[in-house]
Amino acid sequence: MTSSLPTCCPDLKPDWPLPYAIEGVVLTSAHFDPGQLLPEDWQRCQIDPPASIQRSVAKRQTEFLAGRLCARDALRRLDGRACVPAIGEDRAPVWPAGICGSITHSTGWAAAIVAQQAHWRGLGLDAEHLLDAERARRLAGEILTAEELTRLHNLPAEQIALCVTLTFSIKEALFKALYPLVGKRFYFEDAHVLEWSADGQVRLGLLCDLSAEWHHGKQLQGQFGLHNDHLLSLVAIAR
Numbered sequence: 469m470t471s472s473l474p475t476c477c478p479d480l481k482p483d484w485p486l487p488y489a490i491e492g493v494v495l496t497s498a499h500f501d502p503g504q505l506l507p508e509d510w511q512r513c514q515i516d517p518p519a520s521i522q523r524s525v526a527k528r529q530t531e532f533l534a535g536r537l538c539a540r541d542a543l544r545r546l547d548g549r550a551c552v553p554a555i556g557e558d559r560a561p562v563w564p565a566g567i568c569g570s571i572t573h574s575t576g577w578a579a580a581i582v583a584q585q586a587h588w589r590g591l592g593l594d595a596e597h598l599l600d601a602e603r604a605r606r607l608a609g610e611i612l613t614a615e616e617l618t619r620l621h622n623l624p625a626e627q628i629a630l631c632v633t634l635t636f637s638i639k640e641a642l643f644k645a646l647y648p649l650v651g652k653r654f655y656f657e658d659a660h661v662l663e664w665s666a667d668g669q670v671r672l673g674l675l676c677d678l679s680a681e682w683h684h685g686k687q688l689q690g691q692f693g694l695h696n697d698h699l700l701s702l703v704a705i706a707r
Contacts, residue, residue: 476504477534485695487668492587496542497579500534502526534578535571542582590705592645596637604632613660637701645703650678
């Protein structure tokens with residue numbers, strides 16, 4: 469345990485929890501416990517919470533703190549700088565000049581990923597608690613396109629929860645990777661999963677025009693992996 473870290477987030481891990489390592493990209497993750505958050509943890513960690521975070525419940529505060537601790541560690545490992553990304557007006561992290569990155573958190577787990585923009589244009593990382601079968605069926609219509617729903621009905625029953633969780637997560641990762649490049653919001657119906665495989669590969673396609681480059685029909689690759697009871701997705705856009 470590192471003395472500068474709080475009890476609510478006692479260790480930072482430099483492991484790579486996804487199936488395919490990516491050159492020049494750094495990821496730090498951490499477990500956290502909102503029940504252990506103390507008011508003095510912010511000062512101990514030398515992180516100033518935004519007013520919106522100060523007003524929020526312990527769970528949201530600890531998510532934010534853990535995510536920023538991961539981001540600071542990832543940036544330190546990338547190029548030695550000690551920096552905590554601020555929160556922008558659009559609530560996205562504000563990364564230092566020349567850096568792209570992404571922060572995610574799910575139940576009790578947070579992670580941040582960073583890279584130099586000289587090598588990577590966009591990074592989108594997302595973690596989701598794996599849905600159970602009943603909830604997956606209930607949410608499928610809100611997350612999946614008509615084509616995705618058709619393919620879902622052809623899957624074995626034991627794969628449905630994984631498929632719905634993956635579709636949600638990889639589209640969140642896609643948004644995080646593309647939004648800084650296009651400056652436009654888009655939603656679940658604006659992209660679809662074309663195919664995915666058990667080895668962690670995913671192929672996505674856009675169903676809307678976001679820019680001249682990122683247009684309807686444009687395809688991107690992603691990856692995913694199961695990490696304990698979480699599903700972790702990544703979309704990385706190379707320079």
